Amino acid sequence: xxxxxxTSPPWPEVKLPDPVxxxxxxxxxxxxxxxxxxxxxxxxxxxxxxxxxxxxxITSEDLIMxxxxxxxxxGDRIRLEKVLLVGADDFTLxxxxxxxxxxxxxxxxxxxxxxxxxxxxxxxxxxxxxQKKKIIVHPQTxxxxxxxxxxxxxx
Amino acid sequence: xxxxxxxxxxxxxxxTAADARGARQFVEEAALDFARRxxxxxxxxxxxxxxxxxxxxxxxxxxxREELIASKTSEEIVQLATKLAGQSGLDIIRIRKPFHTDxxxxxxxxHPLTNKPSALTVQGPRLQPQ
Numbered sequence: 001x002x003x004x005x006x007t008s009p010p011w012p013e014v015k016l017p018d019p020v021x022x023x024x025x026x027x028x029x030x031x032x033x034x035x036x037x038x039x040x041x042x043x044x045x046x047x048x049x050x051x052x053x054x055x056x057x058i059t060s061e062d063l064i065m066x067x068x069x070x071x072x073x074x075g076d077r078i079r080l081e082k083v084l085l086v087g088a089d090d091f092t093l094x095x096x097x098x099x100x101x102x103x104x105x106x107x108x109x110x111x112x113x114x115x116x117x118x119x120x121x122x123x124x125x126x127x128x129x130x131q132k133k134k135i136i137v138h139p140q141t142x143x144x145x146x147x148x149x150x151x152x153x154x155x
Numbered sequence: 156x157x158x159x160x161x162x163x164x165x166x167x168x169x170x171t172a173a174d175a176r177g178a179r180q181f182v183e184e185a186a187l188d189f190a191r192r193x194x195x196x197x198x199x200x201x202x203x204x205x206x207x208x209x210x211x212x213x214x215x216x217x218x219x220r221e222e223l224i225a226s227k228t229s230e231e232i233v234q235l236a237t238k239l240a241g242q243s244g245l246d247i248i249r250i251r252k253p254f255h256t257d258x259x260x261x262x263x264x265x266h267p268l269t270n271k272p273s274a275l276t277v278q279g280p281r282l283q284p285q
Contacts, residue, residue, distance in 0.1 A: 059258055113238075114242040117248050
């Protein structure tokens with residue numbers, strides 16, 4: 001059959017490697033990463049954590065503020081679950097969508113429980129003599145991320 | 156490793172004023188419980204013939220916050236005191252970012268030239284030897 005401009009798709013054809021070879025390669029990479037973690041060759045770790053309906057990219061010793069009230073007192077140590085991603089300088093561990101609890105451990109402390117600055121909620125319609133003013137103050141909590149730990153139990 | 160940011164709480168009220176009734180009840184009943192629950196906060200109670208009963212909070216960075224407690228019940232004063240005990244001395248203004256990091260990038264900050272092949276390895280019409 002003659003080859004026209006529409007016989008083959010316009011993107012370059014990609015040949016996938018052998019599944020057996022690929023499985024071997026994957027196992028090798030996993031073992032390497034496990035050894036690296038066990039030897040402690042990573043520097044700073046960062047993690048993506050889902051908390052208070054938001055996703056935060058956190059490292060150790062950084063501050064995070066929520067617009068809600070946590071049930072923990074000031075000075076309590078909290079463990080954050082729902083870790084989506086953990087990464088270091090050379091490797092990253094991506095979860096689908098979450099990583100296991102025996103792999104990562106993120107600890108944080110509740111530093112402060114304050115209120116926000118007084119926000120003004122005003123409604124006004126002109127020529128209708130309608131105006132309402134309300135000052136909203138909602139509570140906030142400040143967390144400091146203490147540590148992010150990973151353990152070499154990949155598979 | 157947690158240090159409470161509240162240094163001292165000074166309760167100024169006059170024993171005869173009518174609007175300091177809640178403050179007097181708080182001092183009689185709840186002040187001891189509050190002091191026991193927050194052992195690292197110093198609570199000073201000083202009756203003085205000032206104009207209005209005040210609850211003054213001093214923080215570790217020097218800011219002083221004064222709140223009126225006139226005509227408030229002792230439970231409200233307890234809630235106020237716990238709220239002040241949980242705060243830090245920073246000004247309550249609009250904060251632009253809800254997070255703060257000292258090391259924002261670990262794997263190197265992205266710039267438009269990351270993940271692009273360099274010009275030396277790309278085969279172009281000019282780089283081929285003729």
